[in-house]
Amino acid sequence: RMTINVRQKLKAMLRTPAEALLKVYLASLPRVEFAPEKVERILVLAYHGLGNFILYTPALRALRERYPNARLDLQVGNNTGCEEVLAGAGLFDHIYNLRYSAGLRAWWRRAQEIRETGYDLVIGEFHSHSWPLALLIAASRAPFRLGHITSPGWSAQFSHYSFVFNLTVSMREDEHEIDRYLDLVARVGARR
Secondary structure (H helix, E strand, O other): OOOHHHHHHHHHHHHHHHHHHHHHHHHHOOOOOOOHHHOOEEEEEOOOOHHHHHHHHHHHHHHHHHOOOOEEEEEEOOOOOHHHHOOOOOOOOEEEEOOHHHOHHHHHHHHHHHHHHOOOEEEEOOOOOOHHHHHHHHHHOOOEEEEEEOOOOOOHHHHOOHHHOOEEEEOOOOOOHHHHHHHHHHOOOOOO
């Protein structure tokens, strides 16, 4: 059985070339000018705690109001009950729960489902920056990929995979979290 230290070193060695390949792949995708009228299917990735998710609610409501006829789906996976909080709010058409620990096969199946759904817009915010989520965003082949990027006063860990986004939003250090989320969706025309 591989020790945790060896496993971490192996992951670190593989991550750099894998990230380089992912960047090349994303650069090869067609560049499309953002057009709200082309957005019919939206996937929101929300891998954060319940409190953060509640602060995300005004932005999600603005998104639903801006795109009332779009299919708006939510994907969570941190087992904090986020999906239950808004399940009856009428904001989402589908809610998916995929934990980080679900295993490679489950992540692979979910990536195929996302690709088959043909999302036009995938949204990840600063709590949702991880290698598995970066791969899902890339696998989606969504023409519009929205997310927060490293900003003054914020550690790069909050947006290590910001290269997967082609619609980006910077965060201000002194900004309230509700406003960060509202700024994010404002980038695609959703305003309060």
